[in-house]
Amino acid sequence: MQALRKTRPDHGLELIEVDAPPAPGPGEALIAVQAAGVCGTDLHIDAWTAGYHFMAPHLPVTIGHEFSGTVAALGPGVEGLAPGQLVTVRPSATCGTCAACRAGHHDACGTRRGIGVLRDGAFAPRCLVPARNCVPIPDGVPAEVAALAEPLTVSHEAVRVGGVQAGDRVLVLGPGNIGQGIALFARAAGARQVVVAGHGDAARLAVLRRMGFEDLVDFAETGGIAEGLAPYLADGRFDVVIEATGAAAVVAPALQALKAHGVLVITGIHAAPVPIDLVALVRNHQQLRGSYRAPEADWPGVVAFMRTHAAELRHMVTHRLPLARAAEAFALARGRQATKVVVQPAP
Ligand SMILES: [Zn+2]
Ligand SMILES: [Zn+2]
Structure with missing residues (x-):
């Protein structure tokens, strides 16, 4: 063969x-x-x-x-x-x-x-x-x-680690398949708003639009991260931010977009150490959590989700x-x- x-x-x-x-x-x-x-x-x-x-x-x-x-x-x-x-x-x-x-x-x-x-x-x-x-x-x-199924379990685990609750506003950085899955599970967890952002990612953001997401940002078009998030931050900072890019440049803005006591979840594999402002993190009582492989016990639930959401997942x-x-x-x-x-x- x-x-x-x-x-x-x-x-x-x-x-x-x-x-x-x-x-x-x-x-x-x-x-x-x-x-x-x-x-x-x-x-x-x-x-x-x-x-x-x-x-x-x-x-x-x-x-x-x-x-x-x-x-x-x-x-x-x-x-x-x-x-x-x-x-x-x-x-x-x-x-x-x-x-x-x-x-x-x-x-x-x-x-x-x-x-x-x-x-x-x-x-x-x-x-x-x-x-x-x-x-x-x-x-x-x-x-x-x-x-x-495997990437969806990674997305599912990120949303669980983030502790997304009904009524939360969630920012997902990175519209690739992990970010798309995170958006789906955050919505299923009852998030009031799910904003997904990318950089030069028109095609992937279009997939999210077909999956029924409307709050989509392309930082390459908005002239930068701060400019792209400004309209959403006008309504307050996010309860949970989930990073799925592996891009060092998004980590500091991710913490700035997170409200006090909020959770930043890192799922991206970063090629190099990333400097972060720990003073701001401490004073804002923010939590930084890593998320990786899901436990075996999560798989049947993710597979059941695939059955009820096959139409969105096909996109x-x-x-x-x-x-x-x-x-x-x-x-x-x-x-x-x-x-x-x-x-x-x-x-
Ligand atoms: Zn993989
Ligand atoms: Zn063993």
């Missing part, structure tokens, strides 16, 4: 012929990959940025960690899954043997191996995964929407390409026109 792989510790990826995975062993499931999203992580792995050099001893590896597919085969002893069933897959494979795993505290596993990062992933027609990582997808959710998938055009898919994902580019590996 064809697979998109990181073959050596250097810039680039290769679409090459590899052996199909073996039949699933005990506790394993073989997935026929229907849809696999291209994520910022994949772009970093392609570019071989410093934060991903930990992969070097594990190469070659097939990448792709945001995916859905049908169960092609099940190993001995697997219960709760059936051949042909559509599933999404939690990409974080826990070790099963450390003290935390043995105690059933899988979220605390310290020796996890990411599918599509440290073990073979989903930019291939078949992917072998631990069966316990498979989350069944209800009828009515298309495979390409099911492939959004997030802006491009679909076969695996043979993976290079094109990555180029699209690098540009600012796409929200989520999905590769469809299974024939």
